[in-house]
Amino acid sequence: xxxxxxxxxxSEGHPDIAKVxxxxxxxxxxxxxxxxxxxxxxxxxxxxxxxxxKGAFMFASDLVRHIDLPLQVDFMAVSSYGDSTKSxxxxxxxxxxxxxxxxxxxxxxEDIVDTGLTLAYLRQMLLGRHPRSLATCSLLNKGVCRKVExxxxxxxxxxxxxxxxxxxxxxTQRYRNLPFIGVLRPEIYQQHPE
Numbered sequence: 276x277x278x279x280x281x282x283x284x285x286s287e288g289h290p291d292i293a294k295v296x297x298x299x300x301x302x303x304x305x306x307x308x309x310x311x312x313x314x315x316x317x318x319x320x321x322x323x324x325x326x327x328x329k330g331a332f333m334f335a336s337d338l339v340r341h342i343d344l345p346l347q348v349d350f351m352a353v354s355s356y357g358d359s360t361k362s363x364x365x366x367x368x369x370x371x372x373x374x375x376x377x378x379x380x381x382x383x384x385e386d387i388v389d390t391g392l393t394l395a396y397l398r399q400m401l402l403g404r405h406p407r408s409l410a411t412c413s414l415l416n417k418g419v420c421r422k423v424e425x426x427x428x429x430x431x432x433x434x435x436x437x438x439x440x441x442x443x444x445x446x447t448q449r450y451r452n453l454p455f456i457g458v459l460r461p462e463i464y465q466q467h468p469e
Contacts, residue, residue, distance in 0.1 A: 388417065
């Protein structure tokens, strides 16, 4: 899987972004490749895509357009960060699925996997509902922060331990609309109480 190359991008003119790590063209290209990989892995089957809100909504929207399979999409909203910069380790379900996953091939779509705590919780909960299979596709993997080992079958990019925003990722609900992924300037998040 690709690693990011921050040197090739300016900060795209946004005053709160220290550097851009993944530009719009790289995001588009990676969504196409992941879509092809997923289509191949599930060939001849119907897929249920579970989008983990809010961070994964932009990635999932682009990704599913490149999955050449019959599929359904449903959404879950969870919180483990609140408005903090660090995961609390406590996962709250804010919105559960509307569809039953029993006997279905389920692909969870995440924005980023770092500690693994949220993903481990979601996997345990969904496996308890007896899907036919369960896999995860995450746009970003921050493996250096892992506290719990969890399988992530499809990964967009390996990223360093930096505070990333844009393309769905936020800080205090801001920056989701940026068309790239960039490193937030430390002075922005350091002034925010945890």
